[in-house]
Amino acid sequence: MTVLATLKKALLPCALVLGAVSFSLPAVAFVEEITATFRPDPSNPLSNKFTNTTPQSGMCAWHANAIARCKALGIFGIRYEGFAASSVMPIPANHDDPRKAAYFKVPSSWRDVQVTHAGTGATETLQMRIAAIGTRWDVPRPPGVSGWATPANGWSYYWYVGAPPCQGIGYIAASQAFALFFWTVPEGAGACFVKPGTEFPGMRYSHMEYAYELKTPNPLGMEAGEYTGSVSYTMGPGGDFDFGDAMIPTDNIATFNFTLDVTHILNIELPPGGNRVELLPEGGWQAWLSQGRRPSRLYRDQTFRIAASGRFKMTLECGLVNGNTCGLRNGQGDEVPVQIAVSLPHGLNDQYGQAVNKLPLRLDGSGTELFQATQYLNNRPGTLHFQIEKEDVGEVLKQPGATYSGVATVVWDSEV
Template structure:
């Protein structure tokens, strides 16, 4: 007697999606400056435990020059705001607003939303420093117009000390890590008119946990204002400031690339059920097997979330699939389908994905992992159990079959 079940495993909407931090052009104030910060999460088989976004923002500002290596070594990432203007400086030894002065804002939380509008996550954005380059407008000031001492309230990160070109550039680094409002200043600045030829900030991103984010691209935006004394702006450049722009729109893009791949051995499209150990006990001794079963192995590679659902050619009211006798009139045989994914967990409960029963009536479970799983051995288990086996054997010589479709959705 041959008893079989035909199991077509269909994989729908499987895509190699990219998760990272990317930026889109905004539609803000036409007079505003727009800058872009991007990062991506793209797991690698060479480093499967890596769980962080990688900053993919092009270098700009003071780091995009002779200071690039110093910025790389210290993990400083500067962005040029593109805001330009002038500064009327006055030589005063009081760390005041008339000199080289930059006030910086508190940390922010930016909401990023997936392109389809379904998923949202929070991104922490900290201004950890700022830099400004001032150039003597009339070229008649001192060769070294800025003080060489430490700034107030901040540490000095970079400078153009000994440039002797009647310009000054300093990068201030906050001592508080980017939390709270702080103002940094040099002890003095030569009295003169200066061109603001560069205004940058240095930042730190606190990204969401990428393994918990569905694949896709996420966008967000935040806006900072820039001005002088008494204007109540986020970035305060002190007294004597005239700017060509006063608004900076910062656009973020998180680009998440989760690989997803299933590999099934040849012949997996067909599962023939049989007793464990073979038919000898039944054929020689008439002992009815406790179950007719078949395990189908496969491997899965994934770092993101995915769901699994079940469809049946012959569905039963309790959500199980059935096998139908195709040669004789007989009751349908209920088929139990179980899924085992070692190293994966059910996202809603945290339970290990071991021997998980699949039915058509259940909400498709979503699975997650703590690292990139590479060709993880997994199993689908099919079985007819108990009295249903005896009922099938009452129709020896006939054939039972039924199509079962297991759907892995990499974009749940």
Template sequence: MIRVLFSIGQQRRLRRVLWALALVAGAGSAHAADIYISAEFKPDINDPDKREFTNTTPWSGVCNSVHLQSCINNNWWSIDTKIRGTKHGVHNANYGEDGFYIAMPPPRTVAVTSDDGGSTFELGVSIIGAAMRLTDEDRDGPLDPASTGRPRNCSMALTNGSAKNRSAMRMFIRNDGGQGVAACGLHWLHTNNYAITEFDLTYKLTTPAPLAMRSGVYRGTTTYRVGGSGEGADFNLGTGVELEDNIVNVHFELTVDHAFQLDLPPGSDRAVLAPKGGWSQWSDHGIAPKALEREMPFSLSSSGQFEVSLQCQHPLADGRCAILNVTETADDVPLDIHLTLPGFRDSATGAEVVGMPLTTTMLPPVLAADVFIIRRASRLHFSVNGEAVHSMLDHPGSHYRGGVTVIFDAAP
């Protein structure tokens, strides 16, 4: 008999910590604000059609208030940039840069790299809107300092138009979905000095296909400049603007935690080899079987890549495992082991995993599928073949035993 042990190996690896230093050249002092955006992919075997990242960024900015439910309903995700400053308004009824005005940049691509440095993917970032809060610094202006009418080039998403507290908060959502360059402006802003007490980004991420990514953490950074008219900033807040910070470093963290589950039937720790159809041909007619074998069924669920390797209690030089006669002195018998995982392929060769031989000397293959596979019927096939069978039959009544460990490493 053969003792077969299945185990799922979860290797722990040291991660390199990468320090990024952003140098910005320009006139005067340039301060930077840092904000963090995170998302995760953690598939559920009970919901295999879910194949998108989930935004895990804590709510901040105008959505993290009485407007939270509206933001959730519309899939708006605001994040406070921590940009603060002042704006001098001029009452020009022309939707122009003197008023409540925000010009926004086109989409961009950010490279996100795994913590081990082994994989890099592209993350799409689109600014689909922005929010700003202006508060009358001297408290001597009108209770409603800005137009409550429809903005130009954008839709009004959120507003405090009914607050009447000498402040104006507006969240604009761009009509172009963040695909180009857009300037959103109100019809007018009263002439006065206003504190910029909040400036938020509303963004959309186009994430990589998570099934192609290995489990791990992926990080990347992009930088936006915020300023006034004529400064060439990514975000233009119009004329009369002075800011405490004018650079926003946006740090992205994508976490991929693939699902992996191996379901083994009872008795899978022991395999007894026998001829197909039993021993009657040998015992009744003296016809030697061509092979002694056993097929071990199991089911496998996986949304990502994994490695398979082999360990033997009694390894042979050619990479196969051996079973030993524990009753009397006899030659060791080589054991052939083959793996079949329907729907999976070898990432290096593209070959389907059908009857793949397993040895201790092979480079452990990285196996993957193009879809999230759920409880797929799979099998391991153990056999002693050819002359090795005749060698065993020369020792009737003997028992042969050996241990085999098949390792499924879900974090290759």
């Protein structure tokens, strides 16, 4: 008895792109495009995270101490050359108000950013925070850089080790009238400031070093396509980026546009000859032929290999419909139903988050509307179960030697 089961192979690369939002911005804003991608990596299937593809610059890209520190903290650095800030008052020595000193307060707490699928409107949430800050400052000479010295510390002390709660990375570059520094900023930290020991008649910042940290959504639960989103921060006294009352930046808005690019994989492979399924009693026909013992069922378990990283559904198509499943027919036109079910490997769950074990496949698609990968599975074994149940075996045995056949098409579909 032969059942022909044709399985539709599904190799479905789904490009999921997190694209930049473009809109008109005033000249007093700087805009940064941040991109990240997810593509399943067969060599590292347990890595289910986005990869930040935004080009790095500045300290996190160019200085050995910073490169190591940024990598250890999972933060990404950019040097914004268009930034500048100038003093609108003298920088007094040892003043009680730190806002009149070299003052740096950045949005170091997490900020939610909604990203939206361009095709379906589905939304996800990522999070961002600013995790490091630095710049180049210039001061008049005299007193030059020595004006930062106090009775307790040399002029470079805080610029090198960090002004609490900010933390230095062991870097400073300086001449007699300017210096470059870079500090990391703990989550939720307040302002970091340095007071000079000698009054400066003025001061200027040029370019801005910063690093950001991201928490991206789980790509395995995202649809394929393009997701975009944007977040803006205010700059200036009392803003998200606050440089105190003495230093006024030329920009008053900082905008970050996000593009997430996700590619999913769905691939099914059958072993050679796996599309031809023969249903047999357990142990073969010998017990029936020699002893007349009626089989309790006729069945075949057909293995397949699956690679999957996202959502998919399974449907059934039949050459001969019998109720909510496929039918088999012999030469005389007699028909019996064949029950078809699927078992999926660990890491693929049904819509209720449960493991998939002999889950029936039905023509109406009920029960198999959604399967979700909890991790990227690469070339893992699954099973299709074909069975003529006990109450239908008797019908088959009425005509010994007859062949029942039919075609069943099992579909794995990533368009959920």
